[in-house]
Amino acid sequence: MKASANRGGFTIVEIIIAILVLTVGLLGLATTAALVTRMIGRGQRSSAAAGFAQRRLERLRPGACLAALRVAGTDTLYRGVGWIAINNWTWTNQGNNVWRLSLLTSSKTTRNAVRVDSTETMIPC
Secondary structure, three states, X not given: XXXXXXXXXXXXXXXXXXXXXXXXXXHHHHHHHHHHHHHHHHHHHHHHHHHHHHHHHHHHHHHHHOOOOOOOEEEXXXXXXXXXXXXXXXXXXXXXXXXXXXXEEEEEOHHHOEEEEEEEEEXXX
16 A cells, blocks of 8 residues: 555644644733723723713802802712712812812722812803
C-alpha cells in the first residue's frame, strides 16, 4: 500500500493555537461586557441626580423675589429604602436686587462613595 502524501486537515498545534486565540477573545468580550454594565449603572445614577437637581432648581427659581420663599433647605431623593441624591441649597444677596442660588447635589457612586456636584445661577428681581 502506498501512503498518501496529500493529506488535508489541521495539525494539533494549529488547533491548540486556534483555541487559545478564541479563548483570549472571549475573555476580552466578557471583561468588556462587565465594564459596560458598570458604566450604564453609573450613568443611570448620575442622570437621576442631575434630573433631581434640575427639578429642584426650577422649583426654587420663581421664589427668588419673595423673601418668604428665599430660604435655604435640603431635599432627598429615595429609591426603595436607600437615598439616591441629596440637594442642599442656599441664597446669597449679590446686591442690586440680584440673588445667587447655589445648589449642591450629593449622589452615591460605585461602592457607596459620594459625589458632590454644584450648580449656581443668578436671578434678578
